[in-house]
Each structure stands twice: as structure tokens, then as C-alpha cells.
Amino acid sequence: MITSKVKQQEFYQALLEKDRAYDGIFFAGIKTTGIFCHPSCRARKPKFENCVFYQTAEEALLAGFRPCKICQPLSFPQMIPAEVQKLVDEVEAHPEKRWKESDFSALGLNSAAARRKFKEIYQMTFVQYARARRMGLAFKEISRGSKVIDQQLQVGYESSSGFNDAFTKIMGNPAKKTDIQTLTASFISTPIGRMLCLTDDEALYLLEFEDRRGLEREIERLREKYNSRIIYGQTAINQKVAEQLSEYFKGERREFSIPLFYDGSPFQKQVWETLAAIPFGKTVSYQEIAIRLGDRNKVRAVGRANGANKLAIIVPCHRVIAQNGNLTGYAGGLERKKYLLDLEQKYRN
Structure with a gap:
């Protein structure tokens, strides 16, 4: 995410002017619609405070934004072939899906050819795209602190709603037990990317970059092993983590004093x-x-x-x-x- 105020103003001006020279340089996430666009998108322009600017499409996807259907931001500088568009539509319809070879065949697609075309167009693999969209939706639900989802996780229930399925299937669904542990999630911005922080009131369980490969599996294993639900919020521990990371990146801290939970052999x-x-x-x-x-x-x-x-x-x-x-x-x-x-x-x- 672009945090420099100067750059934000520059990019917002480019967005207002629909400046094609900036296409591929940044992507604009629109908070009010939940989509992200090219600077040159012809859609109605939002207010500055409703814009978030990203250097890559993957960042925008992980933040929970979906590609705009008008400007098709992931197609730059090419048009999207029909088979690639079919994959994008399928991800939107079933964001929770973990793709297998048989899923390509069911759509009448050659897996190898479709994957190759996808990477040529999007400059990311199809697996990266599908994962980023899954995780983006899950992160978005965590950030919202949805009470409905929180209640579902307490009783181990999976809703048929696409959003709720994306959350529970990605983050793991605890068994139907009464002794459910709560982990609190927060996001910490750093100069090298946003990090997901999971804590309880006593220790730090997980601190990872949100685009790390295998992150969803790590979260699933934690949830299954400790019968945990995840809610969004602040604890004394995650506030301390954010403070000490900020000091570390400024060169003001060399050692951390965070109570850690080691989940391993x-x-x-x-x-x-x-x-x-x-x-x-x-x-x-x-x-x-x-x-x-x-x-x-x-x-x-x-x-x-x-x-x-x-x-x-x-x-x-x-x-x-x-x-x-x-x-x-x-x-x-x-x-x-x-x-x-x-x-x-x-x-x-």
C-alpha cells in the first residue's frame, strides 16, 4: 500500500485525469465499492478519502478488493482471452475453492494452457490470484469483526453464504465443542508489507506477511489444533507487537520483549x-x-x-x-x- 502523502496526491490526480501513463504503475482501491481500478478507468471518480493506492494487483486483492469490470485492471496491457476470463469469473463465484486439475476439465479448459495464458496476462500465476482473492475476502471479514461470523465460529457452523464460506473454509472451522479458544487478529503495516498478527491475552501466536505462501494453511492448523476462532480487535500483546516493530524499523530497537507461543515439535x-x-x-x-x-x-x-x-x-x-x-x-x-x-x-x- 502506498503511504506517502505526496504519492497519494499524485496518484489521485492521475485517477481524476484518467491518465493512461499511470496504468500499470499503481492500482486504486475504492473503499465505497470494494473494487480496484486502473488510473484510466472511466467509472465515476471517488473522493480522495475513499481511495487506497497499491503498487501491485496482488496487494489490492489481499486487501479484499475485486477487479473492476469496466477497466479490467489485471488485463493491462492486453485484453483478456475468453478462457482466462472464465477463470476469473469462476473465482468470483466460488472464492473459497482450492483448485485441482479436475476443476479445469469441468470448465472445458486445458489446465496447462489456461495457466500459461493467465500468467502471461496477469503477471502472476492462477494459484497466486485465486489464493490472494480467497485471503483478501477472509482478511476483509476479519477486519469487519463480523458478529454473525463470530457466532457461527462459536458453534462450528458454516453458512451457505459465499463470504462466510470463504472465511470459515480458509481459516478453518473449529469442532463443535464448548471449549473454544479465541485468537485476536490485527494487521500491522511495515515498510515491506502488511503483516497479520494473531494473539490471545497472554502471547503472540503468529506474525506473518499477509502474502506469504502457506499462510492460510498455518492459520487452519492453528484453528484445528487448538479449536480456535478468530476475531478482529486489539489486545495488549498485539499493540505491543505493533509498537516494537515500529521501533525496530526505525532502528530504535534491537531486541523484542514479546511473550511468544511456540507451536511446534x-x-x-x-x-x-x-x-x-x-x-x-x-x-x-x-x-x-x-x-x-x-x-x-x-x-x-x-x-x-x-x-x-x-x-x-x-x-x-x-x-x-x-x-x-x-x-x-x-x-x-x-x-x-x-x-x-x-x-x-x-x-x-
């Missing part, structure tokens, strides 16, 4: 505790961690545990690099890993 917990002890501005290799844990042959196991870390930045898996010094294996993306390491180098002294 005894070995994974050992790895995560070792990660948490890596000093600010330092890096270690997977093999170094294996040696510290007493078995130099467990490099792959360390790598898997590192990848299973649900507490990004606070448990600094970004500080683990390959033995040759290369940056590898960061679920949030190597660009973010480099940003975090550069940030820490900048403020280490």
Missing part, C-alpha cells in the same frame, strides 16, 4: 529458541545452528524448522543464510530478507 522449538538468540546485525548458517544443537548432520532439519517459523522478524529466521554467504530460504521473499539484513547492518553500531 520439541526440535522445532529448540531451533526457534536458537534463532531468537542470534544477535541483531549478525547472521549464522544452517550448519552453525545444527552444530549448536549438537548434530552437524541435521542441516536439512534445521532448514525445515526455520521455514516453519510462524513469528517472522521477532524470531529472526531472516538472519540464517547459506554456508557460502548466499541469501536463501525466506518465506517472506528474498527481497524482504535482504531489506531486513541491510536495515540491521545500518543500525548495528
